Amino acid sequence: MSYVPNTVAEQEAMLREVGATSIEDLLAPIPAEVRLKRPLDLPPALGEPDVRRLLMALAEQNADLDHYPSFLGAGSYDHVIPSVVPQLFKRSEFYTSYTPYQPELSQGMLQAIYEFQTMVCELTEMEVANASLYDGSTSVVEATLMAVGPSGRGEVVVSRALDPQYRATLKVYAWARGFTLREVGLEDGATSLTALQEAITPDTKAVIVQHPNFFGSLEDMRAIEKVTHASKALLIVAITEPASLGVIAPPGAYNADIVAAEGQSLGSPMGYGGPALGLFATRSELVRRAPGRLVGKTVDNRGQTGYVLTLQTREQHIRRERATSNICTNQSLLALAATIYLASLGKQGFQAMARQCLQKAHHAQQRIAEIPGFSPLFSRPFFDEFAMATPLPAEQINAALRDRSIIGGYELARDYPEFGDALLFCVTEHRTRDEIETLATALEEITGSAE
Amino acid sequence: MSVEKLIFEKGAPGRHSDVLPAMDVPEQPLDDLLPAEFQRATPAALPEVSEIEVVRHYTHLSQRNFGVDVGFYPLGSCTMKYNPKINEETASMPGFARIHPLASESMTQGAIQLLYELERYIAEITGMQRVTLQPAAGAHGEITGLMIIKAYHESRGDIHRDIVLIPDGAHGTNPASATLANYQTVELKSDKRGGVDVAHLKEMLAKYEGKIAALMMTNPNTLGVFDERIVEIAQLVHDAGGQLYYDGANANAIMGITRPGDMGFDVVHLNLHKTMSTPHGGGGPGAGPIGVAKHLVPFLPGPLPAHGREGYYWQDAGPQSIGRVRANFGNFLVLVRAYTYIRSNGPDGLRHISESAVLNANYLMQALKSDYLLPYDRTCMHEFVLSADRQKALGVSALDIAKRILDFGMYPPTIYFPLIVHEALMIEPTETETLETLDEFIAVMRQIAREAREEPSLLLDAPHVTVVGRLDQTLAARKPDLCWRPDVRAGRPAEVAETANTR
Numbered sequence: 001m002s003y004v005p006n007t008v009a010e011q012e013a014m015l016r017e018v019g020a021t022s023i024e025d026l027l028a029p030i031p032a033e034v035r036l037k038r039p040l041d042l043p044p045a046l047g048e049p050d051v052r053r054l055l056m057a058l059a060e061q062n063a064d065l066d067h068y069p070s071f072l073g074a075g076s077y078d079h080v081i082p083s084v085v086p087q088l089f090k091r092s093e094f095y096t097s098y099t100p101y102q103p104e105l106s107q108g109m110l111q112a113i114y115e116f117q118t119m120v121c122e123l124t125e126m127e128v129a130n131a132s133l134y135d136g137s138t139s140v141v142e143a144t145l146m147a148v149g150p151s152g153r154g155e156v157v158v159s160r161a162l163d164p165q166y167r168a169t170l171k172v173y174a175w176a177r178g179f180t181l182r183e184v185g186l187e188d189g190a191t192s193l194t195a196l197q198e199a200i201t202p203d204t205k206a207v208i209v210q211h212p213n214f215f216g217s218l219e220d221m222r223a224i225e226k227v228t229h230a231s232k233a234l235l236i237v238a239i240t241e242p243a244s245l246g247v248i249a250p251p252g253a254y255n256a257d258i259v260a261a262e263g264q265s266l267g268s269p270m271g272y273g274g275p276a277l278g279l280f281a282t283r284s285e286l287v288r289r290a291p292g293r294l295v296g297k298t299v300d301n302r303g304q305t306g307y308v309l310t311l312q313t314r315e316q317h318i319r320r321e322r323a324t325s326n327i328c329t330n331q332s333l334l335a336l337a338a339t340i341y342l343a344s345l346g347k348q349g350f351q352a353m354a355r356q357c358l359q360k361a362h363h364a365q366q367r368i369a370e371i372p373g374f375s376p377l378f379s380r381p382f383f384d385e386f387a388m389a390t391p392l393p394a395e396q397i398n399a400a401l402r403d404r405s406i407i408g409g410y411e412l413a414r415d416y417p418e419f420g421d422a423l424l425f426c427v428t429e430h431r432t433r434d435e436i437e438t439l440a441t442a443l444e445e446i447t448g449s450a451e
Numbered sequence: 452m453s454v455e456k457l458i459f460e461k462g463a464p465g466r467h468s469d470v471l472p473a474m475d476v477p478e479q480p481l482d483d484l485l486p487a488e489f490q491r492a493t494p495a496a497l498p499e500v501s502e503i504e505v506v507r508h509y510t511h512l513s514q515r516n517f518g519v520d521v522g523f524y525p526l527g528s529c530t531m532k533y534n535p536k537i538n539e540e541t542a543s544m545p546g547f548a549r550i551h552p553l554a555s556e557s558m559t560q561g562a563i564q565l566l567y568e569l570e571r572y573i574a575e576i577t578g579m580q581r582v583t584l585q586p587a588a589g590a591h592g593e594i595t596g597l598m599i600i601k602a603y604h605e606s607r608g609d610i611h612r613d614i615v616l617i618p619d620g621a622h623g624t625n626p627a628s629a630t631l632a633n634y635q636t637v638e639l640k641s642d643k644r645g646g647v648d649v650a651h652l653k654e655m656l657a658k659y660e661g662k663i664a665a666l667m668m669t670n671p672n673t674l675g676v677f678d679e680r681i682v683e684i685a686q687l688v689h690d691a692g693g694q695l696y697y698d699g700a701n702a703n704a705i706m707g708i709t710r711p712g713d714m715g716f717d718v719v720h721l722n723l724h725k726t727m728s729t730p731h732g733g734g735g736p737g738a739g740p741i742g743v744a745k746h747l748v749p750f751l752p753g754p755l756p757a758h759g760r761e762g763y764y765w766q767d768a769g770p771q772s773i774g775r776v777r778a779n780f781g782n783f784l785v786l787v788r789a790y791t792y793i794r795s796n797g798p799d800g801l802r803h804i805s806e807s808a809v810l811n812a813n814y815l816m817q818a819l820k821s822d823y824l825l826p827y828d829r830t831c832m833h834e835f836v837l838s839a840d841r842q843k844a845l846g847v848s849a850l851d852i853a854k855r856i857l858d859f860g861m862y863p864p865t866i867y868f869p870l871i872v873h874e875a876l877m878i879e880p881t882e883t884e885t886l887e888t889l890d891e892f893i894a895v896m897r898q899i900a901r902e903a904r905e906e907p908s909l910l911l912d913a914p915h916v917t918v919v920g921r922l923d924q925t926l927a928a929r930k931p932d933l934c935w936r937p938d939v940r941a942g943r944p945a946e947v948a949e950t951a952n953t954r
Binding site: 001002003004005006010011013014015017018019020023025026027028029030031033034035036039040041042043044045046048051052054055056057058059060061062063064065066068070072074075076078080082084086087088089090091092093094095096097098099100101102103104105106107108109111112114115117118119121122123127128129131132134135136137138145152163165166168169171172173175176177178218222245246247248249250253262269270271272273274275276287293294295296297298299300301302304305306307308310311312313315316317318319320321322323325326327328329330331332333334336339340342343344345346347348349350351352353355356358359360362363381398399402407410429430432433434436 | 454455457458459462465466467468470471472473474475476477478479481484485486488489490491492494495496497498499500502505506508509510511512513514515516517518519520521524526529531532533534535537539540541543544545546547548549550551552553554555557558559560561562564565572575576578587588589590591593594597598601622623624626627628629630631632633636676677679681682705706707708709710713714722724728730731732733734735736737739752773774775776777778779780781782783784785787790791793794795796797798799800801802803804806807809810811813814816817818829830832853854857862863865868882883884885886912914917918919920921922923924926927928931932933934935
């Protein structure tokens with residue numbers, strides 16, 4: 001396979017044109033001592049049908065969600081993706097373009113991102129949203145860096161109910177940048193208010209709480225907000241399941257300062273965890289400290305409305321070592337997918353989807369709780385994820401579910417040994433009542449309580 | 452010549468498309484499941500449109516956008532090459548697109564195998580020992596690489612190294628990443644030939660003795676010039692106890708010809724959305740895996756893909772690892788595309804790509820240097836930088852030239868970068884352009900040079916045939932309008948909307 005269009009004869013003519021006898025003449029600036037004197041040690045080229053066959057064979061070794069009903073969430077969610085979403089965001093005028101440096105030729109993407117920013121503001125009830133960041137975990141990092149500010153110093157308080165992978169990521173950046181992380185423990189599967197109050201000091205720059213939290217539980221955000229804002233700290237709300245915003249109170253309603261979220265739920269394929277979609281929203285007065293691209297509305301020299309990248313003096317290509325962030329390439333195409341997804345579900349559909357998640361998850365939780373040995377680990381309200389104590393080791397249950405072509409819940413002991421044998425289940429609107437019943441029956445068989 | 456309404460300005464109350472599954476469980480009262488204090492008070496004001504309206508709206512927007520599939524896109528340092536369609540097909544296979552990152556290893560054997568093999572391909576192409584596939588983009592690779600360097604120095608008790616040297620032609624992400632890793636940056640001058648000024652480097656190494664953590668470099672650099680003194684530079688930095696970071700944004704020039712590892716670099720990132728043909732997505736997603744030399748392997752983020760008797764698995768990072776730099780394993784579907792591309796091209800194909808990219812760039816450079824100033828007149832690699840200084844003397848800027856190029860149905864070069872060239876026009880044609888397209892671009896650039904002399908208003912008022920004319924950037928920044936407000940639709944004055952929207 002080659003995508004180089006010019007023939008050998010054409011390339012020879014071009015070489016003559018530039019006064020070279022061979023390509024070697026053009027490579028002359030590369031010293032002999034650093035030249036690779038052998039071919040790269042890679043598999044030989046394959047034609048298109050052979051590449052397709054090879055990749056198909058690899059793909060088929062994976063349990064895809066079309067064949068394996070999944071009750072696993074924990075940061076990645078299996079929601080219905082309307083057909084229009086991939087059909088439209090895969091239009092190649094979009095996906096083969098780049099960052100819209102020349103706005104007059106990129107109005108389509110710029111307008112879509114402006115619509116995206118608006119929709120993120122609507123979902124979160126925040127005042128401004130950016131054009132996307134890499135994913136939820138790095139969005140939380142960017143929010144934290146913004147709160148910490150140019151000194152890079154200070155303390156940041158983080159709930160133990162924040163996604164363990166997010167906490168791990170944050171820890172690396174805290175070390176590199178030089179700020180201190182303090183972890184706050186749990187009470188009934190939610191951030192302990194007492195511990196939070198004790199952890200906040202005059203040096204605290206931010207408090208990070210996930211909502212719904214990693215266990216799917218809803219936090220007492222109003223109380224957390226009070227405690228946070230009683231000091232000068234900023235409240236950063238992490239969201240891994242933005243579908244929840246169709247039914248639960250958004251961060252703007254409880255005075256969050258920054259929202260850092262994962263937007264994969266909004267129309268992007270799960271894709272083994274990437275590419276994902278970092279959502280970032282904040283209050284207007286903080287916008288000049290925010291990371292990432294921003295699209296703004298303006299006018300052209302003919303008096304027409306148009307869209308441009310704006311407030312770029314925050315960014316690395318202008319501000320270099322004093323930039324608010326080092327981000328350049330972001331996740332525009334997934335932002336576009338989210339925009340089309342949200343337009344497609346619309347005002348009613350987005351609420352209806354969220355209510356289905358809520359109803360189906362509660363139905364599943366109640367059904368599983370009827371099985372001897374299974375009981376809810378926590379008593380707090382939840383959205384579409386819930387933790388259950390299990391009568392057998394969680395790995396053993398999951399292995400048996402795998403034999404029945406079902407993807408089981410998240411084994412909490414991987415990150416929270418204090419809870420013992422427990423599974424975190426996720427049930428979205430995509431799961432059917434039959435699938436939930438199949439899961440419950442399987443759990444009965446596996447744990448020996450089947451009649 | 453037209454305005455496309457926002458999606459919020461289309462549709463009608465109650466309009467929607469039916470895309471949800473059946474609600475097939477017995478419905479319970481909302482208040483029983485969700486106490487009132489947790490409930491959302493007002494629904495998000497999302498669009499109320501039918502399916503056909505969604506389809507037409509975003510189809511129209513796509514028609515107002517320009518990508519590589521539409522035409523020539525010589526945006527320097529961005530490597531806007533053709534994105535093979537087979538890559539899109541493989542990345543869409545349900546066995547890749549619809550798999551859960553936390554599903555057990557036994558359910559994701561194909562995914563781990565692909566990443567295991569891709570890691571080895573990238574290590575071979577860059578000449579490094581091991582690779583992490585986690586970073587989501589080049590800048591993410593940079594910060595990851597700098598953190599690895601930091602951990603390395605710390606592990607040796609070498610804790611006073613707080614300076615990163617960065618050439619004046621570097622990408623803006625380099626200094627921004629250095630700050631993020633808590634380093635001070637010191638700028639290195641370029642010499643007259645466009646390479647690192649070695650005398651200045653020596654001076655800085657002496658001045659900051661014992662304090663140099665790293666030198667970040669692109670080679671070929673942002674002038675498109677290969678730094679011939681790279682071995683000497685590497686030696687100097689290593690002798691001073693520093694590490695060498697390779698910004699791989701320009702790797703499209705070197706595949707199969709030379710490798711950063713062989714030049715002496717300790718850390719390398721590759722932008723797969725540039726060199727490995729994965730689409731740029733209107734700004735992303737990309738992928739910025741980094742490779743490291745042997746002594747830095749213990750510090751790599753984990754987990755890493757591994758292979759044992761029971762198949763493929765994720766191996767936890769060792770005790771010296773910096774930890775993870777994001778959730779999950781990387782931009783997997785981008786990595787699937789890169790894997791597809793490497794398997795399609797093979798070792799000879801990759802070398803042919805780089806050679807052809809160098810040839811295309813030299814062909815354009817030779818043809819354009821009579822009409823535009825070429826500040827560094829020497830054989831270039833995959834890109835080159837012209838200056839519009841001559842045109843500037845006539846009252847026409849690089850920006851005006853770029854805007855005029857739009858009228859010819861082509862995307863302009865990168866402008867005003869690198870900062871060391873006045874009125875810079877940075878041109879990277881890539882290997883996937885035909886001779887006819889290159890000739891067409893030459894003709895356009897020559898015509899524009901003529902217009903600059905004879906009819907400059909054509910440039911000053913450009914573009915003329917795009918859907919919008921030249922946009923007011925200053926207004927956008929002075930009064931930021933970043934979000935459409937429903938209040939405006941109701942016809943209320945903007946001031947009222949402002950207050951109403953204050954939360």
